[in-house]
Amino acid sequence: MSNISNAQSSTPQSSKFKVFRPWIFLAVLFIVLPFIFSSGISVYTMNLMGIFIIFALSYNMLLGQGGMLSFGHAVYFGLGGFMSVHFMNYIEDEVFILPMFLVPIFGGIIGLVFAVIIGSFSTRRAGTVFAMISLGIGELVAASSLIFVAFFGGEEGVSGDRTMGPNILGVDYATDLQVYYLIAAWAFVTIALMYMFSRTPMGRMANAVRDNEERAEFIGYSQRKVRFISFCASGFFAGIAGGLFAINFEIVTEENLNALTSGVVLLMVYIGGVGFFIGPIIGAIFFTLLQTLLSHYTEIWQLYVGIMFVLTVMYAPQGLTGILAMHLPVIRMKRVPQLIMPYIRLGVPVIIFLIGAIGLLETVHHVRSAPVDQTMMTLMGLEYDTHGVLPWVVMVICTLGGGYVAKSQAGQLREAWEEAHAPVSSNGGSAK
């Protein structure tokens, strides 16, 4: 499961620098990113990414590391958010004095408290039982959030003001950039902690219980307790993510703990790749990009995300990270050139197919949703009449032709792929 650094234990001393290198890289990256992407929308996007990275990693402690499929992880995220926004208000009302950057801890604590309560009975079994309980709890908490108005603020939620509290070094979080560094710092710490958790006896046993819960009991570990501890840790980190959400948006609503958010985190983690520690990070980045950028161009971006999710489940169960990882041996053996031509031969018809398919979807959507008299639409820089015959013919030809040619080219790619991987040494492929 360790894919940030697969440094094995056999040479613990010599690789000390190697172990820290990814972390130094990550820290530097976090610091310089806003200089590269400095526009308002990029900082906004990166803030969201940071929050979702923590949330997705905490979710993968359950799904990827512990083998628990949860449909209600937003509960801990949302409750952490609500708790934090209340703390922001306490700070504003001077109930007590606390620097704003510590607020997410209280989000984490409430996430932990609820994980302890709910985990005490939901982690008894993994599999379907756990999934169903998580779904039920998710619905229960989402429903109560509209009932207990004092805490959840009813439909309009609870809002706060992050600029209150004692200023430290003149940082008052008035700008998104200051919030970015707050989120980046928290993200760095929590990513490191979650990675380290996966490398402790507890984290190793979480994997063991995921792989084979029965055998784990015969080497001294109670599967239930292992799941419970993972669950609590996961709830804690989800709560921290919720706290950062509260600081970033200064409002938390019912939407942050309902099934939709639980579904989003599942989608992110799965598309990113559940089998890898960095999978959820990649998933969160990818999903946030889709959400903020794609939604500028199309109203049906969620449809594309859904299709992508289904395709991932069907054809790339290891997610985007899995696809990247599959190429590592090829890169190591310096055989990338062998694959370029086959990829182009497959890629071109796939792109044509995508243009046709996206065109069809967008045009159908336009016909259904635009005012009756507005038949002109613009797509990919082309303006055309949705009621004309020609655009439809072109799109159908693109879809069918592209799809057909792509399918016929799949074989040659597979051959080239196998050739590029050919002399795999007998102990090739590192453990997941």
Next chain:
Amino acid sequence: MSMAISLNEVRKSFGPTEIIRGVNLNIEKGERHAIIGPNGAGKSTLFHLVSGRYTLSGGSVSLNGEEISNLPPYEIYRKGLSRSFQVTNIFPLMSVFENVRCGIMWSKDYKYSFWHLVDRERSLNERTQEVLAEIGLTDRQHVPAGVLTYAEQRALEIGIASAGGADVIMLDEPTAGMSHSETDQAIALIRKITEGKTLVMVEHDMGVVFDLADRISVLVYGEIIATDTPENIRNNKAVQEAYLGAEAEHA
């Protein structure tokens, strides 16, 4: 009384069918004990009852004089009884190294620690390497356990069971499905890892049984009809009729 395991009137029924019908068995410390019997005699069921996978319908089991009836498997393991499985039961997605290391963690007293980093624990990793060398999988340690060959998985299975240093080791058909040369290797391995320990094994291969065991128990239809040295078992009339005779007819 220096009994490693003692079973007293142990019974197990699934619904109306009684599979284990009052088994009494005492296994001494340091003994290599084999349980044999025809298919469906309840050998594996008996193993599951002792190791905590099944709950008893009646009777009691004790380990080193301590009552362990109906304890969960992990409690029994912590009291010093470790077992392997007939159908390979490993952690398929984790590396061979991780499989063995997980088998050692409890005995090294890490418990559910999330404040140790496993890669930094030198004695844990050294012990893992020792076990890997013992089971001959040092070269394969970074491979996911799920892609090992069958014989390698069987070796790993035994390795996980013995890694934690439990003083009673139960092996359920350790050589099932192995070729002759693989079986010889397995016997050598079993000898090595059970040095100074108590071994209880279920085995079909009579060669292995007579080679390894100090004493043999014969289980037929949920009852032990004889417990004795290999020599006496070979000459026992009742055993020949119930088990070896039946075997001869099949052959």
